[in-house]
Structures are given as structure tokens and as C-alpha cells.
Amino acid sequence: MHSTKEKNDHYKDDLLLRMGLNDNKAGMEGLDKEKINKIIMEATKGSKYYGNELKKEKQVNQRIENMMQQKAQITSQQLRKAQLQVDRFAMELEQSRNLNNTIVHVDMDAFYAAVEMRDNPELKDKPIAVGSMSMLSTSNYHARRFGVRAAMPGFIAKRLCPQLIIVPPNFDKYRAVSKEVKEILADYDPNFMAMSLDEAYLNITKHLQERRNWPEDKRKYFVKTENAIENDQPGKEVDKLSEHERPISPLLFEDSPPDLQPPLNYEEQNNPQILQNSVVFGTSAEEVVKEIRFRIQQKTTLTASAGIAPNTMLAKVCSDKNKPNGQYQILPNRQAVMDFIKDLPIRKVSGIGKVTEKMLKALGIITCTELYQQRALLSLLFSETSWHYFLHISLGLGSTHLARTFSEISKAEEQYILCQELCSELAQDLQKEGLKGRTVTIKLKNVNFEVKTRASTVSSVVSTAEEIFAIAKELLRTEIDADFPNPLRLRLMGVRISGFPNEEDKKHQQRSIIGFLQTGNQALSATGCILEKTDKDQFVKPLEMSNKKSFFDKKRSERKWSHQDSSKCQTMVKQSLQISQPFQVLKKNMSENLETSDNSDNFQIFTCPVCFREQRSISLEAFNKHVDVCLDGPSIRENSKMFSSSNASSTEVSLKENTNHSFSHCEKQHYETHQENVEITSVDCMNLEETRDNSSKAESVDSLRNEYSKEECSRLPSKSCIISLENEDAELLSRQEPLQPCVHQVTAGQALVCPVCNLEQKTSDLTLFNVHVDVCLNKGIIQELKNDKVQSLNQPKDSSRSTGEFVVI
DNA sequence: GCGGATCAC
DNA sequence: TATGGTGATCCGC
Numbered sequence: 001m002h003s004t005k006e007k008n009d010h011y012k013d014d015l016l017l018r019m020g021l022n023d024n025k026a027g028m029e030g031l032d033k034e035k036i037n038k039i040i041m042e043a044t045k046g047s048k049y050y051g052n053e054l055k056k057e058k059q060v061n062q063r064i065e066n067m068m069q070q071k072a073q074i075t076s077q078q079l080r081k082a083q084l085q086v087d088r089f090a091m092e093l094e095q096s097r098n099l100n101n102t103i104v105h106v107d108m109d110a111f112y113a114a115v116e117m118r119d120n121p122e123l124k125d126k127p128i129a130v131g132s133m134s135m136l137s138t139s140n141y142h143a144r145r146f147g148v149r150a151a152m153p154g155f156i157a158k159r160l161c162p163q164l165i166i167v168p169p170n171f172d173k174y175r176a177v178s179k180e181v182k183e184i185l186a187d188y189d190p191n192f193m194a195m196s197l198d199e200a201y202l203n204i205t206k207h208l209q210e211r212r213n214w215p216e217d218k219r220k221y222f223v224k225t226e227n228a229i230e231n232d233q234p235g236k237e238v239d240k241l242s243e244h245e246r247p248i249s250p251l252l253f254e255d256s257p258p259d260l261q262p263p264l265n266y267e268e269q270n271n272p273q274i275l276q277n278s279v280v281f282g283t284s285a286e287e288v289v290k291e292i293r294f295r296i297q298q299k300t301t302l303t304a305s306a307g308i309a310p311n312t313m314l315a316k317v318c319s320d321k322n323k324p325n326g327q328y329q330i331l332p333n334r335q336a337v338m339d340f341i342k343d344l345p346i347r348k349v350s351g352i353g354k355v356t357e358k359m360l361k362a363l364g365i366i367t368c369t370e371l372y373q374q375r376a377l378l379s380l381l382f383s384e385t386s387w388h389y390f391l392h393i394s395l396g397l398g399s400t401h402l403a404r405t406f407s408e409i410s411k412a413e414e415q416y417i418l419c420q421e422l423c424s425e426l427a428q429d430l431q432k433e434g435l436k437g438r439t440v441t442i443k444l445k446n447v448n449f450e451v452k453t454r455a456s457t458v459s460s461v462v463s464t465a466e467e468i469f470a471i472a473k474e475l476l477r478t479e480i481d482a483d484f485p486n487p488l489r490l491r492l493m494g495v496r497i498s499g500f501p502n503e504e505d506k507k508h509q510q511r512s513i514i515g516f517l518q519t520g521n522q523a524l525s526a527t528g529c530i531l532e533k534t535d536k537d538q539f540v541k542p543l544e545m546s547n548k549k550s551f552f553d554k555k556r557s558e559r560k561w562s563h564q565d566s567s568k569c570q571t572m573v574k575q576s577l578q579i580s581q582p583f584q585v586l587k588k589n590m591s592e593n594l595e596t597s598d599n600s601d602n603f604q605i606f607t608c609p610v611c612f613r614e615q616r617s618i619s620l621e622a623f624n625k626h627v628d629v630c631l632d633g634p635s636i637r638e639n640s641k642m643f644s645s646s647n648a649s650s651t652e653v654s655l656k657e658n659t660n661h662s663f664s665h666c667e668k669q670h671y672e673t674h675q676e677n678v679e680i681t682s683v684d685c686m687n688l689e690e691t692r693d694n695s696s697k698a699e700s701v702d703s704l705r706n707e708y709s710k711e712e713c714s715r716l717p718s719k720s721c722i723i724s725l726e727n728e729d730a731e732l733l734s735r736q737e738p739l740q741p742c743v744h745q746v747t748a749g750q751a752l753v754c755p756v757c758n759l760e761q762k763t764s765d766l767t768l769f770n771v772h773v774d775v776c777l778n779k780g781i782i783q784e785l786k787n788d789k790v791q792s793l794n795q796p797k798d799s800s801r802s803t804g805e806f807v808v809i
Numbered sequence: 810g811c812g813g814a815t816c817a818c
Numbered sequence: 819t820a821t822g823g824t825g826a827t828c829c830g831c
């Protein structure tokens with residue numbers, strides 16, 4: 001319901017300033033922001049709550065101060081070096097950019113309040129909020145004009161708006177409505193991911209494919225103007241069965257943009273056309289989402305907002321853009337993404353909260369462009385997890401797939417078989433990595449989403465499937481016996497091995513890569529496998545994954561991630577590799593990725609950002625190696641002195657400021673999917689839905705999300721990866737478009753000359769070229785090297801093109 | 810490992 | 819009168 005972004009924003013002095021951003025129109029009913037702030041302050045000041053807020057603020061300020069001190073100690077050399085590392089990582093990320101998915105984020109407008117208004121016409125024109133005198137979870141837009149917001153105590157809201165009606169929450173009702181909405185969503189993506197009662201992500205990529213061939217009839221809906229609709233199937237007549245009248249467009253949002261008011265204003269442009277009380281929607285993503293919103297409104301009389309984008313991070317931001325009752329799309333090309341990102345305040349991104357915002361602001365970072373410009377500094381000031389996350393955001397990257405739900409596995413036999421398979425997979429991975437461990441852990445999640453981990457440590461290392469299974473089997477048996485005679489009804493199982501005696505050695509061996517890809521001290525610490533069963537009774541085969549490296553979204557990893565089309569799995573593997581995988585794995589998969597997913601990469605010529613020589617490597621691996629050598633070795637011609645004393649992995653600043661940005665769920669899927677959380681040992685779980693029901697306040701805790709989202713994929717300091725075996729794989733693979741749907745096509749073989757370093761870049765990939773130019777522009781080192789040539793260009797200040805592209809025609 | 814901080818709903 | 823409850827991750831200790 002209410003987002004954290006809104007939460008607390010009413011109370012802090014600095015944040016009060018931002019309240020001007022809220023809807024409040026001069027001359028209209030309501031309060032101006034100064035008045036709102038004043039009233040809130042009066043009600044807040046002197047309270048215990050306020051005292052605690054001040055205390056917390058001090059702590060944050062202290063963190064910022066520490067960070068600034070640390071920043072002051074960073075040498076330009078450290079910064080240059082960091083820049084190289086970060087840019088190399090950025091280049092890899094850029095390469096893995098995947099624009100082939102269409103992700104939709106659907107968000108019901110003022111959900112609880114809207115439901116209450118719908119069901120009680122008396123509330124229609126009044127400012128209302130759902131909650132209690134202690135806490136509100138939602139307010140309608142009318143009330144928001146008075147400054148009444150979610151996460152505000154009711155008694156303060158009453159001071160702001162004495163006529164405010166506070167309605168106690170009716171969760172059963174919200175759940176029922178939510179279910180109606182979800183039934184619609186499932187038509188477009190059966191594996192959609194519900195984040196809460198009023199929010200969900202959909203991957204409509206597949207739907208769009210199928211829809212292309214749909215006859216108009218299948219995209220036609222009858223408009224219902226008076227009564228509620230029971231049957232909202234396309235092409236079918238509308239039943240009338242409403243006991244009371246439900247207006248099509250509830251007067252929830254008087255100020256919503258007129259052109260976004262469905263359904264009757266749909267006559268705009270070609271689609272959808274209105275024909276005799278019916279509407280035909282087109283086949284584009286935009287049309288699909290209009291259709292979804294139309295159906296939601298027809299069925300529930302409530303409005304929803306939506307965002308359409310190539311990944312979940314962007315889709316989420318988009319859904320907020322034209323709220324309420326609107327939608328927004330970022331087209332699936334890099335330029336569109338970058339244009340959108342350019343001036344986007346980082347605070348808009350899910351995972352960037354109040355504290356992170358403030359810390360970054362202290363570094364002069366407010367927008368994503370600035371976030372990108374400061375990437376090198378950030379890598380020195382923040383944890384690896386954090387700066388990776390930041391870099392993703394600043395490149396407009398996010399998760400491109402959603403997980404699916406799983407069917408139950410309740411037969412003991414199957415469970416043992418599953419366990420054995422997992423152990424075999426795990427053993428294979430161990431063998432590949434040359435690892436042996438002493439601790440075997442199984443993780444079980446039952447149908448109620450309770451998660452248990454059970455571990456056993458043996459005296460000597462194990463590595464074979466038989467050895468591991470022998471241990472895992474006993475752990476599993478214990479759990480099965482514990483519930484006997486009731487079966488264990490599992491939703492997910494995982495096996496992990498840890499306790500590697502030779503971790504240090506391993507790390508050392510991999511230093512050349514790890515030095516760049518990860519600065520933390522966790523190299524390859526464990527290998528894990530987790531197997532999940534899909535709702536289609538297909539197994540998601542584990543592969544492997546990195547541990548700490550996986551930095552993406554744990555946030556809602558609990559919401560289940562899992563499935564992956566095998567074609568996409570390659571992408572995923574590729575991405576996770578680039579971000580976090582140990583080198584060996586990268587090596588193993590990279591060539592295959594290049595071959596399968598992007599032909600043009602096969603003979604790509606990389607230009608080393610250090611020595612500027614072209615590397616006619618076929619694989620990124622070889623290229624990475626070269627850069628490693630360049631960075632480490634004294635062999636760099638032009639700038640050897642700059643690196644003569646440096647060690648590739650020695651840049652770390654001791655005291656890293658940690659920001660607990662939780663990764664946006666989306667992204668994390670790529671990297672965290674199917675990972676295990678070591679810590680969880682036993683969760684005595686009641687069904688969350690039940691607990692919620694008993695909660696008098698806290699309506700924001702949603703229950704329905706658990707239906708779809710509780711699949712655990714938390715982090716695991718280990719490696720794991722998933723391959724899903726699906727029928728559609730081949731199809732998906734074949735229809736994959738080039739990684740970079742470039743707007744600017746470059747003729748094959750055409751030489752691109754970097755305007756900064758003046759060196760010819762023989763890559764045919766404009767994206768890579770752009771990255772190179774960015775690297776050049778943003779790097780003092782290059783400026784120094786080419787001082788005579790680029791004086792006029794070495795101002796990376798131009799925020800409008802921090803990640804800008806050089807357009808080649 | 811645990812608890813505090815952060816974030817989201 | 820009065821400023822939620824829950825779950826998750828990350829990180830430092």
C-alpha cells in the first residue's frame with residue numbers, strides 16, 4: 001500500500017521540503033505545503049516519536065560524515081584505478097543488457113481507499129483514509145490534498161483534515177478484490193508476480209507473441225456502462241448482476257489526466273476502436289496494458305496504473321509516472337531507457353530509500369546521471385553489493401524475467417529422488433570447481449512457505465554425489481519423520497555445500513578476475529544447488545551461482561524467483577557471470593552465450609580501456625584476461641607509470657560505508673534466483689494471511705502476495721544457477737533479437753573513431769563503442785594520456801550525456 | 810550468528 | 819492518547 005518513500009516523509013525537516021512535490025493545487029480545497037508542514041510539526045514536536053527520529057537522523061548524519069572523511073582520503077590514483085574497474089564492469093553489464101522482455105508493473109490506485117469508496121457511495125466525495133487513529137495505510141486523492149498520506153497517524157491526519165473519514169480496514173474485502181484483479185492478470189502472464197494486494201509484475205513477452213496472430217474478436221471487450229460485469233471474457237456479453245449501481249469511472253481521481261480515463265476515452269488514435277459499445281484493443285504492449293486496465297476497471301470499478309518497460313526496475317518507476325489511472329511505457333531500446341533514466345531522481349527507484357538518498361545527496365548525487373558519473377567514487381565508498389546495485393540503476397538495468405510458482409512435491413520418494421538429483425548436480429559443480437566441503441545443508445520450503453534449513457558437518461571433506469546425498473538424505477529423512485504420518489508438502493528444496501578448507505587458495509587462484517569483478521573478500525566460498533519444481537511439473541535444474549557476488553535483489557527474493565526459460569537462462573547465466581561469477585564459470589559459458597544469443601559478438605573486437613589496443617578476441621574471457629594483464633603488468637606502453645605500483649585488487653578502502661539498499665527484486669532474480677539463505681533454519685510459520693487478519697492495524701501487510709510470491713530464492717553464499725527445461729525454449733531462442741536493438745546501425749566493418757582518444761574502435765557494436773567513449777570521457781587517466789588532443793572534451797560534467805551515445809549514421 | 814539499519818508493502 | 823507489523827538483506831561486531 002503505502003510505500004516507504006512516503007513513510008516518514010512528513011516528519012523530517014529536510015523531507016518536509018519535498019512535500020511540495022505532492023499534489024496540492026493552489027486555490028483548491030486543501031492545504032498548501034507550508035500549512036501542512038506546520039501542522040505536522042506541531043503535532044510531532046516533543047513526542048517520543050520525534051525524539052527518536054532526531055536520534056536516527058543524527059546517526060545518519062554521522063554516517064555521512066564518516067563517508068565524507070573517507071572520500072577525502074581517496075587519492076586520484078585510487079580513483080583512476082577504480083574507474084577502470086568500474087567501467088569494465090559497466091561494459092560487461094552493457095553487453096548483457098537485455099531488451100527483449102516486456103515487463104509490466106500494475107499498481108492499483110489508492111487501493112484500500114478506492115475499495116471503500118466503491119462500496120460506500122457516501123464516501124465518494126469525501127476525504128477518506130483507511131486505517132486507524134494510530135496509523136493510516138491509504139488515503140484517497142481527495143484527502144491527499146490535505147497532506148493526508150499513507151503511513152501517517154490518523155490523529156495527525158485529522159488535524160490536517162478535520163472532516164477526514166477514517167475507515168477501518170477490511171482485509172477480506174481487499175483480498176477478494178485483489179483476487180479478481182489477479183484473475184485478469186493471469187490471462188496475460190500466468191506466472192505474474194504479486195508483490196502485495198495491489199501490486200504485481202507481469203512478463204507479457206510471451207503474450208505479445210501469441211497476440212500478434214489473434215483475431216480482433218479475441219481482443220474485443222464490451223463496455224459496460226451501468227452495471228457491474230461478471231463475465232469479462234472477450235467477446236462475451238455482459239451480465240448484469242449488480243445489486244447497486246457501479247459507475248464505470250468512480251470519481252476517485254478528479255484530477256487524473258483526461259486522456260488516461262478509460263474506457264470511454266479510448267477513441268484516441270487507431271486503437272482501441274469503439275464499436276457499438278465494445279472496444280477492440282491492439283496488439284502492442286501499450287494496448288495490452290490498456291486492455292488490462294480496462295478489464296480491471298470493468299470488473300472491479302477500480303482503476304489501476306501501469307508501467308511498461310524492458311525490466312522490472314524501470315517498469316516500477318513507470319507505473320508511478322502517470323498515476324493515478326494512467327500508464328507509461330519505456331520503449332525497448334537503449335536510447336529510450338537512457339533518456340528516461342537521465343534526469344530520474346534516484347529516490348524513485350525501488351530500493352533507494354530515505355537514508356541512501358541522503359547519503360548520495362551528500363555526494364552531489366540526486367539523479368541517475370549523477371549516479372553514473374560518480375560510479376568510481378561510489379565503488380570506493382560503498383560495499384560491492386551497493387555499488388553494483390547503483391551501477392545497474394544508473395545504466396537502467398534491472399531484472400527481465402519473473403519467476404513462476406511451483407507445484408507441490410509431497411511424496412517422500414519423489415523428495416528423495418529430487419534430493420539425489422540435486423546432490424548430483426551439486427557434485428558436478430563441485431568437481432568443476434575442484435572443491436570439496438564439509439558441511440551439507442538442505443533447505444526445505446513447504447506449501448505454507450515455511451522454510452527450514454538443516455545442516456550437517458562431517459569431519460572430512462566430501463564432494464561426490466554419493467557422499468553428499470548420504471548426508472542430505474539423513475537430513476531429509478529426519479524432517480520427513482518429524483512430520484510423520486503427515487507428508488512433507490514441499491514447494492522447494494535446495495542442497496548446499498560449504499565449509500571449504502581451501503578457500504584462500506581458491507581465492508588466490510582467481511584473483512586476476514576477482515580483483516576486478518569483486519573487491520570483497522568472498523571469492524568462491526561455496527557451491528550450492530537448489531532445485532525447484534515448476535508449476536508445470538518441470539524441473540528447474542540447478543547449475544551454479546556465485547555467492548556474495550550475487551547482488552541482486554534479495555529484497556523480495558522471498559517472493560519466489562525461479563523459472564527461467566532456457567534460452568533466457570543463458571542470458572541469465574551470462575549476466576550473473578559478468579557481475580559476479582568466478583572466472584572459470586564465465587569462461588565456460590561465455591563463448592556459448594556469444595554464439596547463441598548474439599551473433600554479432602562472435603568476432604567482436606574489443607579495445608582495451610587500458611592500453612587502447614584492439615583485442616581481437618572472440619570471447620570476453622580473453623578480453624578480460626588481456627585487461628587483467630594490462631592492469632597488473634608493467635607492459636602498458638603509454639601509461640605504464642600510472643600502474644607500475646598498483647595491484648589490480650588492492651584498491652580497497654578499508655572502511656566501506658554500507659548502504660542497505662535492498663536490491664530491487666527484479667534485478668536480483670538474475671543473480672539470486674534459486675539461492676539459498678544459509679541463515680534460515682527454522683521458521684515457524686503460520687500462514688501470513690492469518691496473522692494479518694488478526695492484526696488490527698498494519699493493513700499494509702499484504703497477504704495475497706504470498707500466493708504467488710513466496711518462493712524463496714534468497715541469497716546463498718554459494719553458487720547456483722538454474723536451467724529450466726521448457727518446450728518453448730527453442731521458440732524463444734529463435735525469436736530473440738540482437739542484444740542491442742540499436743537505433744543507430746553501424747555498417748559492418750565500419751571503423752568508429754573515438755572522439756576522445758582518437759583511436760579507431762573496430763567494434764561493430766555501437767553500445768560497446770559508446771561505453772568506450774564514456775570510459776574515455778569520464779576518465780582522467782585518458783585525459784592525461786591524450787592531453788593534447790582532448791582538452792575540450794574532457795569535461796564529463798555534461799550530465800546530459802554521462803552515458804550518452806555518439807550517434808553514428 | 811546476531812542484532813541494528815534500511816527498505817518495502 | 820496516539821507514529822504499524824512483517825519480512826528481507828546487508829553489514830559490522
